[in-house]
Amino acid sequence: MFYVLGTGSSSNEFTEEDDVVEVSSCNETESDGVHTIETSNESIEECDAIEATSDATEAESNGVHAVENNGTNMENKMNVEEKVQEPQVGMIFDNADQVATYYKEYGRQSGFPVIKRSSTKGDDGELRYITMCCARSGTSKSNSSNPLKPYPMNSVKLDHNHGLSPTKTCYWKCFREVSSSVKKKLAVNDKAGIRVNKSYNSVVVEVGGHENMKCLEKDCRNYIEKVRRLQLGEGDATAVQNYFVSMQAQNANFFYAIDLDKNGRLRNVFWADARSRALYEEFGDVVTFDTTYLTNKYDMPFAPFVGVNHHGQSILLGCGLISREDPDSFIWLFKTWLACMSGHAPSGIITGQDKAMKKGIEVVFPNTRHRLCLWHIMKKVHDKLKSYKEYESMSSSLNNIVYDSMTSEDFEERWAEMIEKYKFEKQAHKWLRSLYAERHHWVPVYVKNKFWAGMSTTQRSESMNAFFDGHVNSKTTLKQFVEQYENALRSKVLKEASADSDSFSSNVRCATHYDMEKQVQAVYMISKFKEFQKELTSIMYCDRVLVETDNAILEYQIAERILIKENKKKTVIFKVQFNEREIEVNCNCCKFEFKGILCRHALYVLVHHDIDFMLDKYIIQRWRKDVKRCHTRVRISYSNWVATPEAQRSDKMQKTFDDIKELANDSDDKCMFVVRWMHKLKEQLCKHDGAASSTQPTPQVNNIHTGMEVIVCTICIALLQEEMMTKSLTKQWKQQ
Numbered sequence: 001m002f003y004v005l006g007t008g009s010s011s012n013e014f015t016e017e018d019d020v021v022e023v024s025s026c027n028e029t030e031s032d033g034v035h036t037i038e039t040s041n042e043s044i045e046e047c048d049a050i051e052a053t054s055d056a057t058e059a060e061s062n063g064v065h066a067v068e069n070n071g072t073n074m075e076n077k078m079n080v081e082e083k084v085q086e087p088q089v090g091m092i093f094d095n096a097d098q099v100a101t102y103y104k105e106y107g108r109q110s111g112f113p114v115i116k117r118s119s120t121k122g123d124d125g126e127l128r129y130i131t132m133c134c135a136r137s138g139t140s141k142s143n144s145s146n147p148l149k150p151y152p153m154n155s156v157k158l159d160h161n162h163g164l165s166p167t168k169t170c171y172w173k174c175f176r177e178v179s180s181s182v183k184k185k186l187a188v189n190d191k192a193g194i195r196v197n198k199s200y201n202s203v204v205v206e207v208g209g210h211e212n213m214k215c216l217e218k219d220c221r222n223y224i225e226k227v228r229r230l231q232l233g234e235g236d237a238t239a240v241q242n243y244f245v246s247m248q249a250q251n252a253n254f255f256y257a258i259d260l261d262k263n264g265r266l267r268n269v270f271w272a273d274a275r276s277r278a279l280y281e282e283f284g285d286v287v288t289f290d291t292t293y294l295t296n297k298y299d300m301p302f303a304p305f306v307g308v309n310h311h312g313q314s315i316l317l318g319c320g321l322i323s324r325e326d327p328d329s330f331i332w333l334f335k336t337w338l339a340c341m342s343g344h345a346p347s348g349i350i351t352g353q354d355k356a357m358k359k360g361i362e363v364v365f366p367n368t369r370h371r372l373c374l375w376h377i378m379k380k381v382h383d384k385l386k387s388y389k390e391y392e393s394m395s396s397s398l399n400n401i402v403y404d405s406m407t408s409e410d411f412e413e414r415w416a417e418m419i420e421k422y423k424f425e426k427q428a429h430k431w432l433r434s435l436y437a438e439r440h441h442w443v444p445v446y447v448k449n450k451f452w453a454g455m456s457t458t459q460r461s462e463s464m465n466a467f468f469d470g471h472v473n474s475k476t477t478l479k480q481f482v483e484q485y486e487n488a489l490r491s492k493v494l495k496e497a498s499a500d501s502d503s504f505s506s507n508v509r510c511a512t513h514y515d516m517e518k519q520v521q522a523v524y525m526i527s528k529f530k531e532f533q534k535e536l537t538s539i540m541y542c543d544r545v546l547v548e549t550d551n552a553i554l555e556y557q558i559a560e561r562i563l564i565k566e567n568k569k570k571t572v573i574f575k576v577q578f579n580e581r582e583i584e585v586n587c588n589c590c591k592f593e594f595k596g597i598l599c600r601h602a603l604y605v606l607v608h609h610d611i612d613f614m615l616d617k618y619i620i621q622r623w624r625k626d627v628k629r630c631h632t633r634v635r636i637s638y639s640n641w642v643a644t645p646e647a648q649r650s651d652k653m654q655k656t657f658d659d660i661k662e663l664a665n666d667s668d669d670k671c672m673f674v675v676r677w678m679h680k681l682k683e684q685l686c687k688h689d690g691a692a693s694s695t696q697p698t699p700q701v702n703n704i705h706t707g708m709e710v711i712v713c714t715i716c717i718a719l720l721q722e723e724m725m726t727k728s729l730t731k732q733w734k735q736q
Contacts, residue, residue, distance in 0.1 A: 083109060084102070084105045084106045084109045085106075086106070086158070087103075087106065087156050087158070088156060089154065089155055089156050090152055091152065092152045094686065094687075095686075096119075096127050096130055097686075098686075099130070099132065100116065100132065103132050104174065104175065107134070107174070107175070108166075108175050109166065110164055110166065111164035111166030112134045112135070112136070112160060112162070112164055113134065113135035113136070113173070113174050113175070114132065114133070114134065114135060114174045114175070115132070115133060115134075115135045115174055116130060116131070116132050117131040117132065117133050118130065118131045119131070134160060135174060136160075136161065136162050137161070175214065176214060176215050176216060176219055177214055177215060177219075178214075178215045178219050178220060178223050179214065179215075180650065181654070182203055182215065182220070183223060184650070185199060185202070185203065186199050186220055186223060186224055187224075189202075190224050192487060193484055193487055196217070196220050196221050196224055197217060199220065200217045200220045203220075240258065240266070240269065241258055244256040244258070244271060247271075247273070251273070251274045251635070253273075253274035253277055253278075253634075254271075254272075254273050254274055255270075255271065255272045255273075255277065255318075255340040256269075256270065256271040256272075257269070257270045257271075257336045257339075257340075259332055266323075267322075267323045267329075268320065268321065268322045268323060268329055268332055268333060269320065269321040269322075270318065270319070270320045270321075270333055270336045270337060270340070271318070271319060271485070272305075272317065272318035272319070272337075272340050273485075273489060274634050274635070275489065275493070275631055275634045275635070276315075276316055276317050276318055276489075277340065277341065278630055278631035278634045279307065279309065279315050279317060279631045280307070280317050280318075280341050280344075281344075281630065281631070282309075282629060282630065282631060283307045283308060283309055283310075283315060283317075283453075283622070284307060284317065284341060284344065284346055285346060285347045285348070285451065285453070286307065286308070286346060286347060286348045286349075286350075286451065286452050286453045286455060287305050287306060287307050287317060287346045287348075287349050287350070288305075288306045288307075288349070288350040288351070288455055289303065289304075289305055289306075289349060289350070289351050289357070290303070290304070290306075290351065290352060290373075291303045291322070291325060291352075291354070291357070292352065301321070301322055301325060302319070302320075302321060302481075303319065303320040303321070303322055303333060304316060304318075304319050304320075305317040305318045305319070305320075305337060307453075308453040308454065308455060309496060310525055310528075310622055310623055310624070310625075310627075310629065311496065311499045311500075311503075311525050311527045311528070312453075312454065312527050312528065312531075313492070313495060313496060313499065313527075314492070315492060315496075316485075316488060316489060316492065317341075318337055318340060318341075319485055320333045320336075320337070321481070325354065325356055325357070326356050327356045327359040327360055327363075329356075330356055330357050330359070330360030330361075331359075331360045331363050331364060333360070334360050334361065334363075334364035334365065335364055338364060338365075345364075345365045345367065345368050346365070346368055347368065347369060347450075347451070348368060348369040348370075348371060348450060348451075348452055349361060349365060349368050349369070349370055349371070350371045350372070350373060350452070350455055351370070351371075351372065351373065352372070352373050352376050353372055353373070353376060353377065358370070369447075369450060370441055371441055371442065371447050371452070372438065372441045372442040373442075374402075374442050374444065377435065377442055378399070378402070380431075381395055381398060381399075382395070384427075384428055384431050385428060388422075388428075390422060393422075394418075394422055397418050397421075397422075398418065400414075401414045401415055401418060402443060402444065403444065404572065405443070405444075405445045406445065406574075406575075406588055406589075407445060407588070408445055408446060410445070411439070411443060411445050411446075415436065419432065448589075448590040448593065448594045449590050449593050449594070450593065450594070451593060451594065451596065452594055452595070453595070453596065453622070454594070454595040454596070454597075497632075499525065499526070499527065500625075500632070502526055503525045503526045503527075503625045504625060506526070507521060507526075508521070508526055508529055508530060508533070510533075511533055511536070511537050512536060512537065514536065514607065514612075515612040515613055516536070516603075516606070516611070516612065516613055516614050517532075517533065517536055519613050519614065519619070520532045520533075520614075520619065523619060523624050523625065523626055524619075524623050524624060524625065525623055525624075525625050528597070528623035531595075531597050532597055532598070535591075535597060535598065535599055535600040535603055536600070536603055538600040539600050539603055539604040539607060541560055541561050541562075541600070542558050542559065542560050542600055542601060542604045543558070543559050544556055544557070544558060544559075544604075544608070545557040545558065545559045545573060552579060552580050552581045553577055553578070553579050553580075554577070554578045554580065554605075555575060555576070555577050555578075556575070556576045556577075556578065556601075556605055557573050557574070557575055557576075558573070558574045558575075558576055558587075558601040558604055558605070559571050559572070559573055559574075560572050560574060560600070560601065574587055574588060574589050574601045575587070575588045576588075576601050576602055576604075576605050578605045578606075578609065580609070583611060583615060584615070584617075585598075585602040585605055585606060586602065587599050587601045587602045589601060592618065596620045596622060596623060597623075598614065598618050660674060661674075
């Protein structure tokens, strides 16, 4: 089925002098005023043919009434509640776009795919003749002369050479299109890290099912891929660098560094926003660093520097992407990060067991305490010892030595006993020997007497990785990944602000009557007060075993019943020293030194001596809520998505229409009134665009305003014509 639409001659005859549109290898003949389409193999008389010329008068002379374009043309009849009118000879359209829209809607309703077979423009560039047809039709040649617009239909044939399938129209390419609203949603969601399938499913829900969709998921994927290609068209290194430059333009404290090889290829990247740098000044004493998270299609390890804020939440202190995990890459990254933080190295850093990383730390941070990830080390026990028959006993023994040793002497003695007891093979013995050589970097008894802000493993880095999991995948490009860093910052800042608000505006009720609990409640952030409260209430599990006196210093042995597993407990003895004169207390569990929270064993002794308030030295500034934090005044230097003028106008119109839709959605009468009004508005806008395109535009802004005023006035006239109907509807609405 095809339409021949154009500014053809006023007669049905096609001559050699007419402009000819070569459709394909078909020949078109005319017999007794009826056109048939002949292919090279057989005659296909079933194909519908509509020939449109520009002369409506000729159609009327044949006894067919032309549809006048007097404000009630075909565009008005294409109502969402009405069927699309069947093609008729004499229909007139203002332009080819109206023809294409009409025919597509008719094809969608009838159940056949549509294509534009051909078109011809004159020397003046104006479209004179187009051929639209069913996608399964034969091919043809058509001849036509080219007078001026409009476009009337010259003849119609409504037979097909195939069955019609209205329910399958959504799968045919001619009917599939990604609307501007869907494109916007896809772009916004993609920027937010939401995957295409989820965005597509949300659109499906909005329109009420797949049968109402005008595009497929693959169309959405193709659109997003196109957008991403456009974003990275300059090349990855250039695109990322330009992105960093724009970030630095927004905030001069945004820091970045790009390492290129001798061929100009991207090798390593580091960046940190202004807020991260301000956070480091307050909370940069202890950081974790991990590269086990591979995130993008270039297989560049993601290397976040992570710290802990005043709520105990993970904070980003900078991010790196490195091409190789070798000493040179780590040295470059650490030196760059150190330069970013004004040369102030952290007091302690926690990493995994990587020799290249260790080398980089020794070179760049020679005075920084380096702690290895205990969790990663103990996770390897199963792989290293599972082949032994005595594995269960070995594993239990090793865990007890690592976690229960209270002094370094105790650890040394018990370790030697384990090595002597079990006859380890060469490989396992070599692994254990390497662990022992590095014991000062990972065994709790050697590291717990220093402040680590409660970070015992690099799981904080891994929790940061888990956050990025919602935004990136194996196909994420470098520029996309860098942009997702902004989302991570935004999320973390909102979480911190929420915790700040809770701590300032509310309190957790005290669980005891002790004044020291009220003391901490008044000054600590809620999360840290809860930790202190847990320690205070846990003194019920503690008891004195022995007391020794050395002048003014009392030494207590505190026995604590610890729950290991369900219905399984063990008793552990802790030593607490108490200075009665200075009211100072310390415990060999070193919880206060390690985490900044006084332990239950020390609190037990203070309560026993009727100490109402703790010394200020035990209320550390890091966890206080009455301290002004400089970083909270630093804006995140992420790029605000500044919409284009087109997007801004679209948002403004969409908001207005949403309001109208809400008002009219509860009544069929209201709905029909809005739809008719929108058809009139669309018609006027089309006329305005046509008039604007036919004249040479001028740079004066006033002309644009004048044109829009004409549209508004025309709309007002159209609305006045429906005044009686409007008054009637208004009366009905008031009654409702």
